[in-house]
Amino acid sequence: xxxxxxxxxxxxxxxxxxxxxxxxxxxxxxxxxxxxxxxxxxxxxxxxxxxxxxxxxxxxxxxxxxxxxxxxxxxxxxxxxxxxxxxxxxxxxxxxxxxxxxxxxxxxxxxxxxxxxxxxxxxxxxxxxxxxxxxxxxxxxxxxxxxxxxxxxxxxxxxxxxxxxxxxxxxxxxxxxxxxxxxxxxxxxxxxxxxxxxxxxxxxxxxxxxxxxxxxxxxxxxxxxxxxxxxxxxxxxxxxxxxxxxxxxxxxxxxxxxxxxxxxxxxxxxxxxxxxxxxxxxxxxxxxxxxxxxxxxxxxxxxxxxxxxxxxxxxxxxxxxxxxxxxxxxxxxxxxxxxxxxxxxxxxxxxxxxxxxxxxxxxxxxxxxxxxxxxxxxxxxxxxxxxxxx
Ligand code: GLA
Numbered sequence: 001x002x003x004x005x006x007x008x009x010x011x012x013x014x015x016x017x018x019x020x021x022x023x024x025x026x027x028x029x030x031x032x033x034x035x036x037x038x039x040x041x042x043x044x045x046x047x048x049x050x051x052x053x054x055x056x057x058x059x060x061x062x063x064x065x066x067x068x069x070x071x072x073x074x075x076x077x078x079x080x081x082x083x084x085x086x087x088x089x090x091x092x093x094x095x096x097x098x099x100x101x102x103x104x105x106x107x108x109x110x111x112x113x114x115x116x117x118x119x120x121x122x123x124x125x126x127x128x129x130x131x132x133x134x135x136x137x138x139x140x141x142x143x144x145x146x147x148x149x150x151x152x153x154x155x156x157x158x159x160x161x162x163x164x165x166x167x168x169x170x171x172x173x174x175x176x177x178x179x180x181x182x183x184x185x186x187x188x189x190x191x192x193x194x195x196x197x198x199x200x201x202x203x204x205x206x207x208x209x210x211x212x213x214x215x216x217x218x219x220x221x222x223x224x225x226x227x228x229x230x231x232x233x234x235x236x237x238x239x240x241x242x243x244x245x246x247x248x249x250x251x252x253x254x255x256x257x258x259x260x261x262x263x264x265x266x267x268x269x270x271x272x273x274x275x276x277x278x279x280x281x282x283x284x285x286x287x288x289x290x291x292x293x294x295x296x297x298x299x300x301x302x303x304x305x306x307x308x309x310x311x312x313x314x315x316x317x318x319x320x321x322x323x324x325x326x327x328x329x330x331x332x333x334x335x336x337x338x339x340x341x342x343x344x345x346x347x348x349x350x351x352x353x354x355x356x357x358x359x360x361x362x363x364x365x366x367x368x369x370x371x372x373x374x375x376x377x378x379x380x381x382x383x384x385x386x387x388x389x390x
Contacts, residue, residue: 028052060113132176331359
């Protein structure tokens with residue numbers, strides 16, 4: 001494979017020839033529907049995509065690890081000792097690698113030597129396609145493979161999420177790591193984030209494709225705004241729990257049940273946040289049922305409603321994502337479009353008839369560039385398998 005051949009040259013240049021070089025691939029993810037529901041105990045419906053992170057890995061005899069990213073050549077080789085790792089700003093992007101190593105170690109899976117690693121990513125950075133989860137699960141799989149820890153994928157997914165929460169400080173839910181680790185070719189995953197029960201749902205789009213459109217918005221402060229949304233939902237839940245102690249999370253309620261309880265939430269903004277969490281969860285279940293009944297039009301309509309709710313109730317879209325979605329809704333042959341991932345920038349996901357993709361790109365590129373001042377990028381997504389050794 002061309003990518004690995006190119007990586008091999010870089011590997012030799014940076015680390016010298018190595019006899020025992022292993023190859024890995026870890027995908028990114030796109031969420032079709034179910035946004036900001038994972039940490040609210042609701043359902044999500046993501047899939048792993050063929051854009052992702054490639055790694056060439058060679059075990060070392062000592063305890064040192066050296067990592068080099070071909071995408072971030074200016075950061076050079078980043079080095080650390082394998083045991084007792086702590087977050088360091090000098091580690092930069094490699095904190096995702098270090099964090100996963102440290103989290104596995106704390107859970108009893110201690111590495112007994114280090115590695116030389118070259119990374120090459122095809123996921124655009126900051127596009128909301130989970131390049132960080134891709135790197136975390138990749139690291140967990142490399143360690144599990146080399147040290148025979150015997151962890152199953154769901155355990156590695158949970159540890160990767162923990163690394164992101166505790167080592168990096170992003171209080172994310174489990175969706176991204178789960179989609180990356182558990183992805184399956186041509187399938188989306190319906191995951192109940194409360195119980196971690198999941199099932200695969202075959203995606204047959206009958207002459208249509210999943211198109212990802214990247215806002216290309218320069219990096220914004222996603223972490224603080226994201227953590228704030230999460231706190232608002234948790235605070236609102238506490239207020240409702242005061243009158244309904246058996247309620248564990250927002251994912252347990254129907255829309256009608258929520259409408260009865262909303263009066264117990266004092267803060268008007270928190271009412272909206274919680275309303276989104278409940279409605280988006282119900283919408284996700286409805287959308288999966290529609291897709292499985294081959295009712296693509298209904299699925300598209302629910303994608304639209306999801307975006308509107310993320311804009312009006314959850315306030316995580318912003319002018320860039322709204323512009324992309326609003327332009328997409330007007331294109332004939334675009335079945336549905338919405339923001340995907342955390343929001344505040346990043347990407348939209350759209351389902352577009354194959355015959356309309358060129359028109360879709362040109363209408364959006366023109367309209368978006370005119371309004372925002374720079375162009376978006378487009379990727380037609382293939383649904384891929386989860387993280388694996390190649
Ligand atoms: C980010 C987080 C996920 C999820 C989404 C929003 O991608 O990492 O856990 O909360 O935002 O749905």
